[in-house]
Amino acid sequence: MKRRDLLTLAPAALAGCAVPARACTLRLDETLVATAYREWAAFRAYINGPATKGMKNTEFNPLVEELDGMGLALLTIPAESAADFIMKVIASTDWGQGGMPDITELPELWAEARALVGVSQ
Numbered sequence: 001m002k003r004r005d006l007l008t009l010a011p012a013a014l015a016g017c018a019v020p021a022r023a024c025t026l027r028l029d030e031t032l033v034a035t036a037y038r039e040w041a042a043f044r045a046y047i048n049g050p051a052t053k054g055m056k057n058t059e060f061n062p063l064v065e066e067l068d069g070m071g072l073a074l075l076t077i078p079a080e081s082a083a084d085f086i087m088k089v090i091a092s093t094d095w096g097q098g099g100m101p102d103i104t105e106l107p108e109l110w111a112e113a114r115a116l117v118g119v120s121q
Contacts, residue, residue: 033077033084040070040091067094075101075109082116 030038046052047063071091079085088109093100103110114120 031080031084033074033079033087036070036074036077037087037091040067040074043067043070044094068098075106079112079116085113085116 044067047060047067052060052063071094074088074091077084077088079088089100092098101109
C-alpha cells in the first residue's frame with residue numbers, strides 16, 4: 001500500500017459508513033483489494049442478515065445493486081497477489097452466482113490473471 005492510497009482511504013475510514021454493517025476500519029497490513037473485499041463481504045452479510053428480513057423489494061433491490069456495483073468496482077483495483085485475484089472473482093460473481101466479464105469486456109483483468117500465473121498470451 002502506497003502513501004497516496006492511505007491518504008485516499010483515510011477520510012473514508014474516519015467518516016464512518018452509511019450502512020452499519022460495513023467494515024470501515026483502515027488496516028495498514030492489507031492490500032487495497034483485501035480492504036474492498038472486506039467491505040463487500042460485510043455489506044453482503046448485512047443485506048443477507050436480519051436487518052433486511054421482510055424488507056420490501058423496492059428497498060432491498062437497490063441494496064443488491066449496490067453490492068453488485070461493489071463487486072464490479074473491485075475488478076478495477078490491481079491485484080497484488082493470487083489471493084487478491086480470488087477475492088476479486090468471489091466478489092464480482094457473488095460466490096459464483098454470476099458470470100465474469102470476458103476478455104473483450106475487461107481485458108485488463110485477464111492480463112492480470114495471465115501475469116499472476118506467468119503466461120504471456
